[in-house]
Amino acid sequence: MAGGEPLVEVTDLVKHFPIKQGLLIDREVDQVRAVDGVSFSVPRGQTLGLVGESGSGKSTVCRAMLQLLAPTSGSVRFEGQEIAGLSRRQMRPLRREMQMIFQDPYASLNPRKRVGQIVGEPLKLQGVASGADLRKQVRELLDRVGLAAEHYDRYPHEFSGGQRQRIGIARAIALKPKLVVADEPVSALDVSIQAQIVNLLDDLQDELGLTYLFVAHDIGVVRHISDRIAVMHHGKIVEQGTADQVCEHPSDDYTKKLLAAVPIPDPRESRARRAAAGST
Amino acid sequence: MARFVVRRLAGMVLVLFAVSVLTFAIFNLIPNSPPAQRLAGKNATPTLVKSIEKDWGFDEPLPVQYFETMKKIFTGELISYGDQLNVDERIVEGIPASFSLAIGAAVIWLSFGILFGFLSATRAGGWLDRALTVGSVGGISIPVFLIATLFLYFLTYKIELFPASGYVPLLEDPIQWAYHLLLPWFTLAILNIGFYSRVLRSNMLDVMREDYVRTARAKGLDERRIMIRHVLRNSLIPIITLFGLDFGATLFGGAIITEVIFSLGGVGQYAAESITNLDLPPLLAITIFGAFFVVLFNALTDVVYAYLDPRIRLGSSAR
């Protein structure tokens, strides 16, 4: 597993959303501090898991990092290059290197386009391939994510949630990016399918040397796939470390609370835990 | 709330300004004979035309003309080009007819629209629903002038059931007032009954699928209570807002065609005449007052909406 110098380095990233008020003219009176000074780095080829509950800011971090939202302040270095504050035109060539997988497999695919079009679109837009070569590459991608060649001409609604997520993954890796940001990629899926998708992402990482930022609220899944974990709460990272460090020896109170709240799928342990809690 | 009122007033001023400028500009840009010429009449000498121009101020630059005309609207001194009578007075004369028409029609179209929409939704797919759907679509499709003409032909001419024209003031003779307005009311209402019943039907069918309706059922409420207190109440919110805008537009002479066909002598008819005669002053005045009512009802609609839906609160920042 490759380590060493970071692919992405985020320093003091801040994203505030203004709250405006005023009699005639809106003036900013306060801010929603969605991301309030967040710093982390992701070594090449590794996975950083970002875990937090709703409102913690983890989705906003993804978008601000990829410049889908302009950060209020802070630095984002991709392969050493500063990308925070770049214009859309300047970002365009960099977009090939960083892609995103979204949470809702039902909303993140254009229902009017065929699967082949959806997966091939990034290749087309970036001018990488066209015509027969494009179709060939798309078929290879579909195969790699576990879909069949005949799925090329179908529409998203003909697929299950897990399959749609595979389509989304195929689209994300089409341009052979270096960084993939997965924003809750398995939360909307059935438990038995979640494992399939997580395993697929793992395999792709090994095959393609991908670097992942994996965002989720399920700390169990995050722990499985991540090398390092950062815990977010109210826009800040309250704890950061290797996956084992954070899950087995948490130092922050919120992290402890989060871990304690996860139900133990083992009746004896669960009873023991409750007895211990009841006797204190 | 103060924030809301201030903003709406400011918005209103801007809208009225924009509307008046636009109307004024259009009038002066479209090809027509100069008003001075028309005022002078046939066989006018150039000197006569010139002196009229001077009297009326047509030799002034356009912005000045605009300003002067607007001033006269608000001081009540505006004179129309055509019959040279006071515009504001004539408008005031026409208001009772226009208001009577709009309010009466509104009552009819709201009552029937909601009734038919409710029946359609609660019996969706059944024969009554299909019949009402056909009726609604028909009502929406048939042009107002056709309905009016059919009414006139069958109910005032073939069978002399209703008077064909004229407006009788309410205070003079309430029965005649209503009698004369019955056909105009229904003419205007038919289109909206069709439209509102479709919208309510659609809203109700959506709301019936909402989770909170399922909760109400699971609580053991009876169907009637569920339909009215939960489904209808929530479905009416968009209807009320729609109504606010429609009514505001109709109130001040928006029902031009109906007024003209039934010769009600209201503001709408005055507007129609002014358009035909290319008479700017009444047009400008009517447009501005009309815009005022639209903006006013727009604002009132927002207030009512906030009252009906507690998730919307005016003037406060989004949470």
Add this chain to the structure above:
Amino acid sequence: MSPGALLSARDLRVGFATEGGLLQAVDGVNFDLAGGEVLAIVGESGSGKSVTAQTILGLTRSPNAEIGGSVKLGEVELLDASDAELRKVRGERIGMVFQDPMTSFNPVYRLGDQIVEAIRAHRGDVSKTEGRARAVELLDSVGIPDAERRVDDYPHEFSGGMRQRAMIAMALALEPEVLIADEPTTALDVTIQAQVLHLLERLNRERGVATILITHDLGVVAEVADRVMVMYAGRVVEEGTLDEIFYDPQHPYTWGLLGSLTRLDRPRPKRLPQISGAPPSLLSLPQGCSFRPRCPHEFSKCPQMPPLEARVPDSSSHCDRCWLSPEQKRAKREVGGRIGLEAPA
């Protein structure tokens, strides 16, 4: 009907007529719920667990629904009860809590008013003031702070967790004998989920309300359930006590579910054990055992539908739908030192 059972289902079947044919959402479900017991119904999407729960209260009745079998509450047959009889049961003898607290309350009425509405629908003699006082009591009993003031708030002014508590309070307002909770914590954050689960567990313990808990989360099941019923493609594939299901599971699907759980208290496996394939379309089920296409242990007997039977000696209440013998099952379910379906790579 078992003696002592409060709520019993026998051969419950629910089918929906769709454009693609008859969709059999529930195909022959039996269960018995004893007083004070917590029965967890576990399954994924398409398993039929929610349809089962909603059918108990007659919420799935519609022109294109075919409902058969029997569901008895005491002596009352619910499936063919009249609307009036059903209304008397809803809220008063069986209370229900739904999944999404954000949409389960009517947004235009105050929360307290909606609770009072539930009360007065069954107790017409209760005045509005008495009703409001009772609503305050209820909100307080489920841990909503400042209940006296908050009873007049609108639903959108409550957080998701608070709304779910209020839903539970409302469902229990008339002290029903049974509470049905359909995925009550799925839409909540994990820390809030823990609180709501704790509440449900406390209410069950203190008031003895028999509970049917619908969920896909085995962690939740381990915390609160007494008995567990595992559903797949509209049928029950395994049923037993909590310990039986977790420590002696008999059906491959259950092994798969248990295997794909992430355990924070154990070292990470190299690969997450998964169940390959996807739940079948209810319109085109495989012949025989519905789990066949995804089961690595399929053999010659599987094309014949296995009946739900108790196969484990000395465990008459532990039933499953798999032809393998208990010895074969014990051997096959052991993968990589834990229970699972496939050996993790």
